[in-house]
Amino acid sequence: MPRSPSDPAASIAESRHDFGEHGGVNMSIEASATFTVMDPETMGRVFAGELGPDLDYFVYSRHFNPTVMNLSRQIAAMEGTEAAYCTTSGMSAISSVIFQLCCGGGHVVASQAVYGGTHALLAHFLPRVAGIRTTFVDVSDLDKVKEAIVEGETALLYFESVSNPALTVADIPKLAKIAHDKGVKVVVNNTFAPMILSPGNLGADVVVHSVSKYISGGGDILAGAVCGSADLVNSMMDLQQGALMLLGPTMNPKVAFELAERIPHLALRMKEHSARAMAYATRMKSAGLKVIYPGLEDHPQHHLLKSMANKGYGYGGVVCLDMETEEKAYKLMSELQNGTRFGLIAVSLGYYETLMSCSGSSTSTEMRDEEKARAGISPGLVRLSVGCNGTLEQRWSQFERALARIQE
Numbered sequence: 001m002p003r004s005p006s007d008p009a010a011s012i013a014e015s016r017h018d019f020g021e022h023g024g025v026n027m028s029i030e031a032s033a034t035f036t037v038m039d040p041e042t043m044g045r046v047f048a049g050e051l052g053p054d055l056d057y058f059v060y061s062r063h064f065n066p067t068v069m070n071l072s073r074q075i076a077a078m079e080g081t082e083a084a085y086c087t088t089s090g091m092s093a094i095s096s097v098i099f100q101l102c103c104g105g106g107h108v109v110a111s112q113a114v115y116g117g118t119h120a121l122l123a124h125f126l127p128r129v130a131g132i133r134t135t136f137v138d139v140s141d142l143d144k145v146k147e148a149i150v151e152g153e154t155a156l157l158y159f160e161s162v163s164n165p166a167l168t169v170a171d172i173p174k175l176a177k178i179a180h181d182k183g184v185k186v187v188v189n190n191t192f193a194p195m196i197l198s199p200g201n202l203g204a205d206v207v208v209h210s211v212s213k214y215i216s217g218g219g220d221i222l223a224g225a226v227c228g229s230a231d232l233v234n235s236m237m238d239l240q241q242g243a244l245m246l247l248g249p250t251m252n253p254k255v256a257f258e259l260a261e262r263i264p265h266l267a268l269r270m271k272e273h274s275a276r277a278m279a280y281a282t283r284m285k286s287a288g289l290k291v292i293y294p295g296l297e298d299h300p301q302h303h304l305l306k307s308m309a310n311k312g313y314g315y316g317g318v319v320c321l322d323m324e325t326e327e328k329a330y331k332l333m334s335e336l337q338n339g340t341r342f343g344l345i346a347v348s349l350g351y352y353e354t355l356m357s358c359s360g361s362s363t364s365t366e367m368r369d370e371e372k373a374r375a376g377i378s379p380g381l382v383r384l385s386v387g388c389n390g391t392l393e394q395r396w397s398q399f400e401r402a403l404a405r406i407q408e
Contacts, residue, residue, distance in 0.1 A: 008078045008195045008310060009267035015077035017070050017260060029257045030066040035059055047239060063237060063245055067253035071260045072233075075215070075225045078263070079190070079207050081200040083233040085244060086225050086256060090191060090210025091117055092249035093224030097206055098122075098132065100236050100243040101185055102155045105131035109148045109184075111159035112136040113168050113375040118189070120366035122158070138374070139170050140301075142178060149182050156185040161199055162192040162305075165359040165383040166376035167292050167320055169301035172308060176203025192349075195270045196313040197305075206232065213350035214317070217262055217269055221255055267313070272388040273350075274314025279392055280384075280399070281319045287403065292320035317388075318349060323380035328406075329358045333382060335402040342398040349385030354395070359383050 021028040035058040037043050042051065043059065051057040053064040061068070068086050076084035087093045098121075102108065110122055119136075126132040135148045139159045149157070157179040159170045176186045180203070187206040188199035194214050199207045209215060211223035226236065226244070236244040244250060274295070281293035294305045295315030305315060323329040333356045336342040343354030347362055360372055360379050367375065387395075 006080070007312075008080070008198065011077040011080065012074055012263060012266075015073050017074070026261070027067070027070055027257070029253055030061075031253055033061050049239065052234075061253065062248055062250050063239065065250070065253050065256070067260075068251045068256040071251070071256040071263070072225070074260060074263045075209070075211075076227055078194065078266070079200050079227040080198045081207060081227040081229070083230040084225055084227040085233050085237065086211065086223060086251040086259075087244065088224065088249045088251055089222045090189075090208065090212060090224040091121070092247075093208045093210075093226045094118060094187075094189065095121060095126075096236060096243040096247055096249060097187055097208060097226055098126065098156070098158075099130070099247070100232075101187070101206075102130070102132045105133075106155040107150055107153040108132060108134040109145065109154055109157045110134050110136055111139040111163065111168075111170070112371070113139075113163040113166055114158075114160055114189075115164040116366040118158075119371070123366075136371075139175060140168065142171070142174060145175060145178055149179065149184055151182050154182070154184050156187050158187045158189075160189040160192065161197045162294065162316055162318075163375070164192060165318070165320060165381060167192075167294055167299070167316075167318060168376065169294055169299075169305045169308075171301075171304055172197070172199050172202040172204060176205075192318060193309075193316055195267055196274070196309050196316055198310060200227065202308055205229070211259060213348060214270060214273070215263065215266060215350070216259060217266070217350055217352065219348065219351040219353075219355075221259065223251060223255060223259060224249075269352075269388060270313050270317070273317025273386055276388060276392055276395075277317045277319050277386040278314060280386060280396065283396060284319070284321065284399075287400075289403075290322040290324075292322065293318075317386045319384045319386055321382045321384065322378050323382055324378065325380045326358060326361060327380075329380040329382045331406050332402065333358065335405050336399065339405060340398040340402045342395060342402060343384070343387065349383075351385065352387050352389045354387035355385040357383050 017027045045051045072084040122134040137144045185205045188204040191210045207227040209225040236242045278295045285291045
């Protein structure tokens with residue numbers, strides 16, 4: 001069961017990591033691929049499932065690794081779930097959960113507004129290789145969600161807490177109730193809103209992350225996470241039946257150590273990303289630009305996000321500008337990177353520099369034009385992952401100069 005709501009930063013602090021082997025303030029890295037046992041019969045008991053990491057019995061790092069488990073405990077504390085486990089990428093976390101929950105094929109109901117890679121996985125790859133089919137719906141239309149769920153066939157409802165890239169906010173409690181009333185599991189991707197939203201406390205059964213983004217913050221690591229009940233995590237690591245154990249996307253302990261060093265600073269970073277995004281969105285709107293940001297009162301789900309959010313973390317660090325055409329989007333991004341050095345033209349998000357991409361011709365190219373339109377992705381939609389380095393006024397001055405140049 002999810003823990004009672006609390007400040008995610010306080011929950012992370014309560015899950016303090018182990019000391020290092022020799023008393024160091026940082027925990028030691030357990031870099032072993034395999035682990036020894038004192039008695040030969042012990043190994044048989046581990047493989048039979050009688051002994052496990054909860055009793056400090058380890059067998060192989062693809063199964064459980066102490067350093068990866070430490071990071072997993074921190075992420076579970078952040079999300080308010082019983083357990084978590086970390087993977088090599090966000091996509092491996094998503095695909096492993098779907099494989100685990102959709103045993104022997106099955107049906108998924110998913111938001112039509114999801115990351116392009118997730119859309120391709122659900123729309124093309126899984127039907128071809130695993131017989132898992134997906135119905136895409138507008139999750140803001142609760143009646144359509146109800147209609148799409150087929151009792152006895154639908155295994156899970158998948159959506160993003162804040163959609164990539166159009167920033168549509170999902171009503172997690174209402175969607176969870178609809179799904180649970182029909183015996184369907186709820187999987188929420190919370191990549192855009194760590195600390196800001198706690199889907200596990202709002203009704204989600206599983207929370208997934210691309211840890212590569214905000215949780216990492218350095219643009220240098222690929223990683224993912226699956227958060228949920230201890231039963232779910234243990235089933236995914238089961239030696240004979242677990243999707244994570246058998247597919248093998250478990251995290252390298254050296255990567256887990258690096259990420260564990262960044263988690264304590266995540267609250268500060270998210271607050272700064274959100275504060276700057278709010279300031280930029282407000283000023284961009286005043287400058288006459290078409291701005292999409294859930295912190296603005298004219299955003300369709302502003303009050304919904306405000307009602308669900310953990311207080312003090314703002315509305316997220318991603319702002320979208322609809323420049324209408326690809327040509328205008330490219331012109332703005334070129335000036336922002338090459339002219340005034342406001343940011344960098346690159347995919348991904350959560351980096352300390354501002355990253356810019358035209359979603360329709362980059363991270364959402366897996367979708368057909370009509371699918372992009374339904375997801376709110378115009379040809380000129382520029383996704384800005386607002387950075388937190390430099391001063392706010394310095395960066396805003398760079399943006400203003402770039403805007404003036406393209407408007408001349």
